[in-house]
Each structure stands twice: as C-alpha cells, then as structure tokens.
Amino acid sequence: MLKTNDNTLFVDGVSALELADEFGTPLYVYSEHRIKENLNEIRTSFLNKYPNTHAAYACKAFCTLYMCKLLDEEGFWIDVVSGGELFTAIKAKFPPGRIEFNGNNKSEEELVMALDYGVERIVVDNVSELYHLEKLCMDSGKKVKILFRITPAVTSDTHEYITTGRKDSKFGIPLDEDILYPLIQYAIESKAFEFLGFHFHVGSQLLDTKSHLSALEVILELMLATKQKFGYDIKDFNMGGGFGIKYTDSDNPLGISDFVDPIMNRLDEFCSDNNLIRPHVSMEPGRFIIGDAGIQLYRIGNIKEIPGVKTYASVDGGMTDNMRPGLYGAKYDATIANKADEPKNAVVDISGKCCESTDILIKNLKCTKPETGDLLAVFSTGAYGFSMANNYNKIRIPAVVVISDEKARLIVKRQSYDDMILNEMI
Template sequence: MSRFAHPAGDRHAEQLPDERPPHAPADLNALTPALWPRTSERIDGAITIGGVDVRDLVAEYGSPLLVMDEEDFRSRCRDYRASFHDGDVHYAGKAFLCREVARWIMQEGLGLDVCSAGELAVALSVGFPPERITLHGNNKSVAELERAVVTGVGHIVADSFEEIARLGYLADKHGVRPKVMIRVTVGVEAHTHEFIATSHDDQKFGLSLSSGAAAEAVRRVLALPSLELVGLHSHIGSQISETAGFEVAARRLAGLLAQIKQEHGVVLPELDLGGGYGIPYVDGDDAPDIKLIAESLREIVAHVCASAGLPLPRLTVEPGRSITGLAGITLYEVGTVKDVEGLRTYVSVDGGMSDNIRTALYGAEYTARLASRSSEAAPMLSRLVGKHCESGDMVIRDLYLPADLAPGDLIAVAGTGAYCRSLANNYNYLPKPAVVAVSGGQARVIVQRETEEDLLRGQL
C-alpha cells in the first residue's frame, strides 16, 4: 500500500447550487506555498511570480494571461531526475507543450512523450534528441508512424494490432528497427474521474491483459524481425492520489513479463508505469513527495519482479501535471460583480471555459486570490465565472473573495499550468491567451496571444 497520499482536485462539484462551502479562509491574502509557484510572494500587496509584479505583466501582455514560473518548472524536473536517478523520466507533453517548454525539458535532461504529429513537430523544431522521445496515441496515422520511424523516435508505444502491422511495414520500407513497447490495459480502476481513468478494460487505450490481447500483441511484434520489442507500458489514469493502483499494475505487468519469458524465452528490459501523479489544487490537498513516489514504485517493481523470478527492468515514469501544473497561474481582470441576493456574488472575468475547460469537463477545483492588491475586507461567497454564453462557464464554482472586489481588479488562479492551455479553445471566438515565462525578475512571451486575424485565418 501507499506510504504517501495526496488527495486530488479533479472532483465532481457535488454541492447543491445553494449549499455554501464549509468556511472561509482565515486569510484571504495568504498564498499557501503548496498551491502556488515556488517563487510566489506578495510585495506591497500585489502578487509577484519570478520576481515580476502581476500588475506589470497584465499591463504589458494583456489579460487573460497564463504565467509560467520557469524556475518552478525546472526545479520539478530536477526533483524527478534526482528521485528516479536509476531510471528514465519522460515529460508528458500533453499537459502543456510549446517550443520553449521543450527546450526546458531538453536542457534538464528529461525525455519527452508526444501523442501526435503536432507535438512531435514542436519537439523536433527545437532540436530535441529523437532518441529521447516516445510516441503515444490510440489511433496513430500511417503518416505519424512513418515520421516517427524515419526520425528515429526512441520508443513507439503500440496500441493496437493494426498499428503493429503498420509499424512492421514501415520499418521494412525504411530499413530501420524501431523500439516498440506494448501498451497494456491492466484492469486497474484508478481512483479518479472516469474521463481520466485509462486502465480499466472498457475504454479506448491499450490492449487488454485479461482478454489475452496484450499477450497476442507481444507475439505479433516478436514475429516481425523489423521491430524490437523492448518493454511493456501501462498508464492507469491522471490525478492519482495513491500508489495502490501502480502496485496492482506493476504486479500484473510482471506476470505478463514472466509469461513472455516462459513462452518466448525473451526477457524484456524496460517497464514504463506511465504518469498521472496528482497535485494539490485547494487547501487540504497534500503536496506529493516525489522522493516517496520514486521509493514506493522502485520497491513495488523490485518486489513483484523478484517474486516472478525476473531481473529488474529499467523503470520509466511519465510525469506531466506534477511538473507543470503548479508552475502556472492564470491572471484575469474582473469585469462585473453581480450579487445574487441570498445566494452568492457572481464575479465575471475576461476569460473562462475557452482558456480553462477543466471545471466544466470534470468539476475541477482551484484556488484563487485577489492578485493586484491585498484587502482586509470581509470574505464574500463568490462564484468565479467566465464571459461565455454557457451557464456552466465556471472557473471556480465556490470560493471566498474580498467583499470590496471591484471591476478592474486582477484575480490569480493557481495550478493552471497543466491542461488549461493545452485544452484551450475559441468558443465564442475568443482568442487564446498569451503564455509568459517569468524568471529572475524578467518576463518574456513564449506563446503569443491570438489575434482576430488568427481567428479568421483559413476562412473563405
């Protein structure tokens, strides 16, 4: 069982519309360290990140604005590298990827997981070593597979029988021998939202262990001399709060490794347990301890492999959210403050579900603070909402903000570095916000804000 726990933030909002949160924070100005970027602080009332005042950021780069703390991001990369010093760490690009982030990952010595031709193109455009890239995806096109084969991507995770056949054909065509892993659906019911649980049998990813599909996939890869089978892969979901699921997954994968050795006389050298480690989003969520995660997973794999009479494979993990999630905050400008008598106050901001759809998708929870100044006003039960034409357009369903909140104030929402910009959209033709990196008192744009010209491009 787990020696660490960090309950997570992807929870259904189960409160009735008129049910109030249990209590207001003791200090509406406080920045709980576990929830905010590591360089966050208040100076003269305003929040600063990376030594830069949020008021200056919005004045120069506009609002809404995603702010990435570069030192926070890099330091979490280094934490993972130190904790998994005897294995491999691949950053899951789907959490948030742009060219500058790919450079950070490359410079910090991590590998990179991509799951589309577009993500692969981002990595290759900055010279990311292809041998440190893993290609994922449940429906990779022939063109995507061919680009990966020709480029020399380090690992391709096979997700279907059709994909194995395509890979064999492409490898023969180009005279190369790509390294292949089989994505195994191990039947673990991860304790997370159903939309981000990925290892139960009834879903689109992987090849089922219980049905025998995974074992058959192994046979098919081994039957193709142009493919090099190097290991098994499993990913049980996202925002996971304990290691129990990883323990079950590792035990079942070890059983398949033993079966492969017995049936084929082949010992696979690699085991990839995926990612999905949670982060805290609100007070009461515990911060994950990467060292404890590493120790727990290492002990689990060593134990199950020893029990199965197998040598210890090289372990790979794929963190995404737990590297980038807390490094990012979103800044919004308050537009209207509308009191709904007897219920709550609706605070509308200049973004919403176009830059953060997670609340609408799976009831995600967040922490927010008045960012442009401090306030000693009484707490006001609020709902932070966007400007889109949907009643479900909420950034935070229930929170307390100072009662003197006014149009023009800036609100900072913590923990938005993962899956917010990646899932951003143009609903109601809102342009996607810029992304700014801050470090050492300096700020620079790493993703430009979209313009109306961008929105109209391609239309006839």
C-alpha cells in the same frame, strides 16, 4: 514562487499587476524556477536514486517550443501523442533519440513522421496499430523499438474522465490472454520491431499509490509470463504519469518518492525472486512537472449579485483558456492579486465569458470582495490549460509569459483576430 508585498501578488519577484499591464489579460504566467524544482524532485527521487531509468515529460500538459527546449537542456525525454506535438519538439531541436510516441489512434501520417524523424520508441496502443506500424516499417526498411500499452483493468480514485486504466477504456491492449500473448510473441518475432516491454498509465491527478501498485502487479506477471512462454527478457517498463498536485487546500499530494520507492522495491524484489533481469524503468508525468508552475491572470469585469442566492464575478477569459472546470469539474483556488493582503470575506463564483452555463471557473471562491477592474490570479493552472485552449465564441488564445531571474519573457504571443481567420475562406 508566489509572495505578497504591499497588497500585491508577486510571481518569482515580478508583480502580477505589472505583468497584466505589460502583456494584457487573460495571461498564462509560468515560473521557470518552479519547473526546475519539479524536475529536480524527479531527478533526486527517481533518476539519481535508481540506475537504468529515464523520465519523459508528457508534453500534452503544456507543449510549446520553450518547454521542449528547457526539457532538452535539463536532459529529460519527451512523450508526444500527435504529429503536432512531435513537430513542436523537432522544431525546438529536441533530439528524436529522447522522444517516445504514445496515443490510441496514431494516423499513418503520424507514424510515418515518427519513423522519419527517428523517435526512440513507439508505445503501441492496440492490435491494429501493431500491424499497421509493422507494414510501415517493412515498406521503409526501418526497425523501431516498441512497448505495449497495457490496460491493467484497475480503477483509480480520480475523476471518471481522467481515469484510463480500467478494463473498459479506449486506451491500451486489454489483458485477455488470447489477445495479449499471441501479440507479445508476434512483436518479439517481427523483424520490424525491437520489443522493449510494457507501459501503463492508470489515470491522472492521483493522490495515492493504489492504482499504480495494482497495475504494477499485472506488469510483473506479464514479465514473468513473457520469460516463461517465450524465453524473452522484458527490457523496459514505463509506469506512465498521473502524479497528483495541489490545486486546493483539500488536495494532499504525495511526493515522487512516495510513488517510485514502492514501485522500484517491488520490482527489484519480484525480479530477484523470479530470476528476472530488472528492466529499464521510465515514467512520463505531465501535470507534476508543469501544473503548479503556472498561474493565470484575468481582469474582473461585470459583477452580478443575485440577492439571497450568490454573486458572480465574470472574468475576461474562461473555458476557452481553461476548460478543465467545465470538462470535468476541476477545482482551483485563486486570489485577487491587487488586494492580496486583504481579508477574504466574500464568497463568489468566478464565471467565464463564454455562452455556456458550465463556464464557471471556480465555484464558491473565498476571496476579498471583488470589484470591476480587479486582477484575479488563479493558481496551479500550468497543466492542460493552454494546451486545451480553444477559440469557442471566437475568443482569442491568451499570451504566455515565463519568469526567470525575476524577468518576464513572452514565449507565446496573444492570438490576434487575424490569426483566428487565417485558414478561412469565403
């Protein structure tokens, strides 16, 4: 996807310099080819390899009309976690029969929306949601398929802020037998629900399989207990997402098959040992599909050298368009796109333009000596950049372009100053 030619960085055959000239900076740039390659890996290693499976894109990673339409064309499902994501999918004409709805505090408005649009399944996150949803189903005469999101009480080897499966988590139903088993029975017996089974999501940017495999053991025991206690066959199991990608040279991500094969083998083995029917299996990755398909382009502005300390190169964006470094110390690699072949003999901090000291996009970046006016390309910014963008300091949200067939296409316009005050009143 990224190549250099004549000292210039190219994205799928399109010059980064021309992209910046045509669309301005900061700019989110996506490679459709890379998105499709990532989808193909999921197809080859999961969907085509194992029958009775599906894969949903966790659209929180990058939720746009374009993405929903592409995912539909590619035959994938979509996982939404809010009315806004659901609305976007529906506006893109994404079939509700392939939408699942996650989230730890779905509002009544959102649950009603989900029922009205007819999403295929709702992942129930907690006890109060179960009763709330049941009432809404009863009131409207609708029946909905549900899974329980389980907190499997496993720790994961990732940043504390993106671990989600440990016992003390705001997500999911805890494993306490006194809570869980009565709830399973309730869901099985309720006329409002078709109880499908269990879901977990143990964390994000995972670079090994440990937490998935530990969480799987918890689900297997639950499947068996559900059969033994209630005579009920679990129909569905969702392994969540979290499959890590390469941000910097120190990341060694696994492939999809590294996660999926041991999960599917263990599931098959457990089911045949215990005379259980192997359930339908699904996953819901976000970052794996979109993360390395995106880069961000920034114009370098002021350079501040503190003799004997360090050099800051400031860019025309920052934590407003990529808050991950400020939020949980996420690391990125970058290059100067107009000096792509030159030796990287400088070390600088790339700072954003926001009024926060934590607005440092990259610390200690090894790059060519930066100068005002250079174009910086930050790699693997496709996930949770645009989708977490905000208007702090009233900075506008950048435009998004996608490259396909060596052509760039605008898929999100740059926010205007007028857009920013559209809903304000004096």
